Amino acid sequence: MSHRPEYLPEDGSGQASVAREGYENRQLKTNDIQLKLRNAIQSDEQKKVNKHNESVCYGCMRRDYALSSIFYCCQDCMKKRGTEALYKIVYHKPSEEICDFCGKWQKPYDVWQINCALCTKCNGKMLEFHRNYRENGGKKSNPFTKKMRRKYGKDYSMLLKQPARTINL
Ligand SMILES: [Zn+2]
Ligand SMILES: [Zn+2]
Numbered sequence: 001m002s003h004r005p006e007y008l009p010e011d012g013s014g015q016a017s018v019a020r021e022g023y024e025n026r027q028l029k030t031n032d033i034q035l036k037l038r039n040a041i042q043s044d045e046q047k048k049v050n051k052h053n054e055s056v057c058y059g060c061m062r063r064d065y066a067l068s069s070i071f072y073c074c075q076d077c078m079k080k081r082g083t084e085a086l087y088k089i090v091y092h093k094p095s096e097e098i099c100d101f102c103g104k105w106q107k108p109y110d111v112w113q114i115n116c117a118l119c120t121k122c123n124g125k126m127l128e129f130h131r132n133y134r135e136n137g138g139k140k141s142n143p144f145t146k147k148m149r150r151k152y153g154k155d156y157s158m159l160l161k162q163p164a165r166t167i168n169l
Contacts, residue, residue, distance in 0.1 A: 056084070058122075072112070075111075096108060100130075
C-alpha cells in the first residue's frame, strides 16, 4: 500500500535519517479507515488534494492552499455549498449547536460535524470566530440553556432531572 515518497533524501546525512524517522512514525499512525478515506477523497476529482497541498476550500469554494479539519455546519450552510468539496460527515448532532460557518445557534438535529478543508483566509476567520465564541461564554451562550437558567436558576439541570431514572443504572 505505502510507497517511498520522492522527497525522502537518499544520502546517509543526519537530515536523511530525521526525515526517514518522521516518515516511519507517520506510517505507524495510519490505519485502514484512514487509508480508505484518503483513497476515496483522492479518487474524486473535485475533492482531490495535490502535492502542493492545494484543494477546494469549503468556506469560499476557491482552490488554494488548504488544511482539513473538523467543523460544525448547519443545514442551510451545507445546502449553499453542496457536497462536492465535503470530505466526510462525522456526526449528526442531536442537541443545540452553533454553526461555525454562519455563527447562529441551531436546533437539535440541524447541525452536522463535518470534515472539510479550509484556505488560510477562511481558517483565520474561523480562529477569530472561535475566539469570540469563547469570550462570549462558549457553551453558556446557548439561548436554550440561557432561558432555562433564567427561569429555574443555574442548577436547572439538577432540579429537572428525574432521580428515579438514575438510581442503579
Ligand atoms: Zn476559503
Ligand atoms: Zn450555518
